[in-house]
Amino acid sequence: MSSGVAAAPRAKKLVRSPSGLRMVPGASAPRSPFGLVATVCFLSPAIPRLSWELRERECPRCMQCDAKFDFITRKHHCRRCGKCFCDRCCSQKVPLRRMCFVDPVRQCAECALVSHREAEFYDRQLKVLLSGATFTVTFGNSEKSETMVCRLSNNQRCLILDGDSHCEIEVAHISTVQVLTEGFAPGEKDTHTYSVLESQPASKGGNARATGMFLQYTVPGTEGEAQLKLTAGEDANTSRRQATAWLVAMHKAAKLLYESRDQ
Ligand SMILES: [Zn+2]
Ligand SMILES: [Zn+2]
Numbered sequence: 001m002s003s004g005v006a007a008a009p010r011a012k013k014l015v016r017s018p019s020g021l022r023m024v025p026g027a028s029a030p031r032s033p034f035g036l037v038a039t040v041c042f043l044s045p046a047i048p049r050l051s052w053e054l055r056e057r058e059c060p061r062c063m064q065c066d067a068k069f070d071f072i073t074r075k076h077h078c079r080r081c082g083k084c085f086c087d088r089c090c091s092q093k094v095p096l097r098r099m100c101f102v103d104p105v106r107q108c109a110e111c112a113l114v115s116h117r118e119a120e121f122y123d124r125q126l127k128v129l130l131s132g133a134t135f136t137v138t139f140g141n142s143e144k145s146e147t148m149v150c151r152l153s154n155n156q157r158c159l160i161l162d163g164d165s166h167c168e169i170e171v172a173h174i175s176t177v178q179v180l181t182e183g184f185a186p187g188e189k190d191t192h193t194y195s196v197l198e199s200q201p202a203s204k205g206g207n208a209r210a211t212g213m214f215l216q217y218t219v220p221g222t223e224g225e226a227q228l229k230l231t232a233g234e235d236a237n238t239s240r241r242q243a244t245a246w247l248v249a250m251h252k253a254a255k256l257l258y259e260s261r262d263q
Contacts, residue, residue, distance in 0.1 A: 014102070019079050032156040033171040034126075034256055036080075052103040064089035064108065080111035097122045121256060125249035126254040130154065133246035134239050135212075136231040150230060150246070152253075153250060159215075170219050176216035176226060177254035179247060182209050210247035 012119040015022045025031050059075065061068050067086045069075045076090040077083070077101065085108050097119070107115055132151025133227040138144070148163030154172075159174075161167040203241050212231040232243035 019101070020105055033154055034098060035100065059084040062086040062089055062232070076106055078108040078111050079105040079106050082110065082114060086133055087116045095119050095122075118256065121249075121252050123188075125252045126152075126156075127250040128242075128245050129253060131155075132160075133232075133243040135232060135243055137163065138229045138231075139167075140227055144244075145231075165171040169215070171253075171257070173219070174215055174217045174254075176214070177250065178211050178214040178216075179251045180212035180214060180229075181232075182211045210244050210251070213247050213250060 001211035004055060006237050006241055010021050013026050015024050022224075042202045057067075062073075062075075063083045064085050065088070067073050069084075069086070073086050075084050078085060078090050079096055079101065090106055090108045092107055094107050094115040095101070096107065096115050098115075098161050127209050132149050136145045137148045137150070138146075146163045146165065148161045148165075148167075150161050152158070153160050153168075157159060157171055159171065160167045161169075171209065192241065210232070212229060214229050216225045216227045218224075230247070232247065233240050
């Protein structure tokens with residue numbers, strides 16, 4: 001069995017930044033794939049304050065309403081996008097867990113909207129992913145399938161599948177997430193493809209119910225891509241509900257990862 005837990009470096013530490021307290025991974029600890037790197041230098045205590053002050057001079061007006069900054073109209077930075085705004089255009093304080101802030105921080109209207117959406121992921125879906133669910137798992141083109149519990153690892157970096165066999169897939173190595181759904185109308189079938197690396201989701205919305213998931217991923221040291229299929233059990237009991245919730249949460253996670261590629 002793995003003894004990785006005992007050898008793990010200190011997972012997190014509390015850091016005081018000019019924008020507020022942040023709970024960040026220790027220097028040697030791996031980062032969560034859901035985390036965002038701060039886009040502006042003033043978030044990093046490692047960069048000298050001088051460069052922040054230089055940056056201050058470069059932005060004389062609010063980037064939203066064009067108000068000129070002066071002694072009364074003070075400049076504020078959105079903690080998420082790093083752009084300069086007046087108080088009115090950057091007044092919302094919203095949790096920003098992806099940048100490890102402990103308390104809600106000031107964000108512009110556009111970023112606040114995105115962060116609100118993500119807060120739901122952290123408050124609900126992430127917990128579902130961590131607690132896991134039971135699936136019928138088929139690897140590659142194998143004829144055989146296996147009942148396994150699939151969950152996100154505590155450091156959020158791996159999907160862990162446990163059954164008669166054990167398998168770990170790095171979230172960062174997943175290239176395609178395809179949610180298999182079934183509409184509520186009998187016989188109506190639908191597929192939501194969500195390719196993390198390749199394309200936008202073919203999202204249809206509606207009352208479709210997630211019944212399974214197809215994952216494509218790379219395995220370090222091997223050529224090409226591996227794939228597996230998760231199918232929720234057919235029995236209409238708690239574990240089925242749990243599996244459906246897990247699939248929905250994984251779909252949200254894939255969206256989050258996809259969107260953050262451009263940030
Ligand atoms: Zn403004
Ligand atoms: Zn912003």
